[in-house]
Amino acid sequence: MEQRHLGRTGLRVSRIGLGTLTWGRDTDEHDAADQLKAFWEAGGTLVDTADVYGGGEAEYLLGQLVERLVPRRDLVIATKAGSVPDPDRRFDGSRGHLLAALDASLERLGTDYVDLWQIHAFDPATPLEETLQALDIAVGSGxxxxxxxxxxxxxxxxxxATWQLAPGGGRARLASTQMEYSLLQRGVEREVxxxxxDLGVGLLPSSPLGRGVLTGKYRHATPSGSRGASDRLAPFVEPYLDDPATRIVDAVxxxxxxxxxxxxxxxxxWVRDRPGVAAPVVGARNAQQLAAALSVETLSLPDEIRRALDDVSAPVHRYPDQDWSTL
Structure with a gap:
């Protein structure tokens, strides 16, 4: 699999990442092992997880599998911290919480370091410089x-990103930002x-298949066993089942x-080859689904098809993006 630099850094990642959102919850140890082995054998390196996935079980399971199946040096392990698992879905960007969360992640993963550590979300209650200081400490401590x-x-x-690049600060530059991005969700193109x-930060798209809708499986009905048929995940899929989404799926x-x-x-x-994208992160329930995603390695879209998909999925950006002189 082709490798790409993550942003303006020396870190290289496979241009498709393996997501573990469902590991330890909907994906058991056997299916997770099959996925990791298939991903590694296909040349994949980037494995994305977070401290709250499966209540910590995703990290623990990944650590167990790496020890048994795949050499640690062959993987780029990325995890996240900052989410607080409570009904209000709070975020805690305090230095104390983040560094404690990182230590707990390392213990679950069974490793001395992670290749990429990301703040899961912005915390408006904590000064941003304090949150970013946790990143500097994590890098400085190895x-x-x-x-x-x-x-x-x-x-x-x-x-x-600008704060981290300030001269004389000795700070760790941001390598990545992880955001939802697909033909059904192009909001990041406005400002992110x-x-x-501009700042040399690589984009890691999550939900690159429009929460599964872009596969076409919801075109006529909701398949049993799909996310859309799940009481817990149906609200996650439902926003992408409207008429505009249907037109985009038909074009795909x-x-x-x-x-x-x-x-x-x-x-x-389409999303893999967008400007600024380093590696879409794909989640799968089993190795068969993952193999279908990995098969994209041999496909490059012709320009005319890419332009047609651009047009049919184009988001509406008006002021201030629109030329003010035409208003």
């Missing part, structure tokens, strides 16, 4: 090799992606038919 953020809006990312490109299916490919391959190739 517990993290590179650092990034997740779910920061445009101004938050720009402020954080321009900031990331038409493109796939013309290329003798699958809708999954077309949708994933």
């Amino acid at each position: 517990r993290a090799r590179y650092v990034g953020v997740s779910n920061f809006c445009g101004w938050q990312l720009a402020k954080a 992606l321009p900031a990331a490109l 299916i038409t493109a796939a038919d013309g290329l003798a490919a699958t809708p999954l391959q077309v949708a994933l190739a």
